[in-house]
Amino acid sequence: MAGLPDACCQLIYADPPFFTGRTHVRDNGRHSLDDNWPGGLDSYLAFLRPRLVEMRRLLAETGVLCLHLDWHASHYGRVLLDEIFGYDHFLNEIIWSYRTGGVSRRWFGRKHDTLLVYARCVDRHKFNLLREGTFRTDGMNYDEQGRPYKNTKTGRLYFNAAGPAVTDVWEIPFLSTVSLERTGYPAQKPEALLARIIQAFSDPGDLVADFFCGSGTTLAAARKLERRWIGCDASAKAVEIARQRLANHKP
Numbered sequence: 734m735a736g737l738p739d740a741c742c743q744l745i746y747a748d749p750p751f752f753t754g755r756t757h758v759r760d761n762g763r764h765s766l767d768d769n770w771p772g773g774l775d776s777y778l779a780f781l782r783p784r785l786v787e788m789r790r791l792l793a794e795t796g797v798l799c800l801h802l803d804w805h806a807s808h809y810g811r812v813l814l815d816e817i818f819g820y821d822h823f824l825n826e827i828i829w830s831y832r833t834g835g836v837s838r839r840w841f842g843r844k845h846d847t848l849l850v851y852a853r854c855v856d857r858h859k860f861n862l863l864r865e866g867t868f869r870t871d872g873m874n875y876d877e878q879g880r881p882y883k884n885t886k887t888g889r890l891y892f893n894a895a896g897p898a899v900t901d902v903w904e905i906p907f908l909s910t911v912s913l914e915r916t917g918y919p920a921q922k923p924e925a926l927l928a929r930i931i932q933a934f935s936d937p938g939d940l941v942a943d944f945f946c947g948s949g950t951t952l953a954a955a956r957k958l959e960r961r962w963i964g965c966d967a968s969a970k971a972v973e974i975a976r977q978r979l980a981n982h983k984p
């Protein structure tokens with residue numbers, strides 16, 4: 734990050750360790766991800782803070798940062814970003830909801846992650862409204878062509894043919910154990926999740942960065958969507974997997 738010039742990135746996606754206090758192991762121990770913090774929360778935040786400050790420096794005027802955390806530290810991440818970007822620069826707290834793993838008998842299953850989205854300059858930031866799915870049309874009126882509409886004071890209100898606008902709660906399946914996308918790297922995120930973030934906050938040709946790139950999910954999704962991309966990871970193993978993945982996915 735230190736080697737990159739100011740304001741060079743349109744979108745930075747950050748998926749750091751989550752402060753789980755565990756070592757995550759996959760593929761019968763072939764891959765592991767250390768998320769232990771002997772110094773506790775203070776040491777975790779001391780790790781995160783300077784990196785987020787640097788990411789802000791790298792964002793273009795239209796740029797957006799998306800910090801991916803879960804219940805372990807998302808509340809601290811939000812406070813940190815309020816400090817670094819300014820409270821008014823908050824755009825979204827996206828809930829990524831999924832169904833995976835076991836069921837808790839002691840509390841409701843913790844089945845979501847939190848994506849905190851902040852703009853470098855509010856109101857200059859890039860945002861492409863996305864539409865997906867279908868509207869509920871039960872109890873609606875239908876016109877001569879069979880199109881559903883609602884009667885309002887000013888006349889007929891038709892639904893947007895492209896479907897409802899995507900909101901801040903996203904139901905996207907976690908990678909299944911047999912998914913073809915799976916690289917075996919712990920904490921690998923689905924490309925569908927990254928594709929949505931990239932489409933919303935960047936355009937083709939923009940630079941998308943991921944400085945905790947792991948298996949390279951962001952980079953692979955960015956490339957498919959014709960963005961420029963840049964990534965790094967502290968783990969040589971992760972970089973090797975990401976390289977391999979990108980080599981296998983020629984555009």
Ligand SMILES: C[S@@+](CC[C@H](N)C(=O)[O-])C[C@H]1O[C@@H](n2cnc3c(N)ncnc32)[C@H](O)[C@@H]1O
Nearest residue numbers: 748749920921922945946947948950966967968
């Ligand atoms: C949650 S994983 C990212 C997973 C990735 N999004 C994917 O889909 O594969 C977090 C990553 O942060 C990396 N990491 C931890 N400390 C780091 C540091 N100081 N600098 C860069 N990467 C680091 C880990 O090696 C790990 O690959």
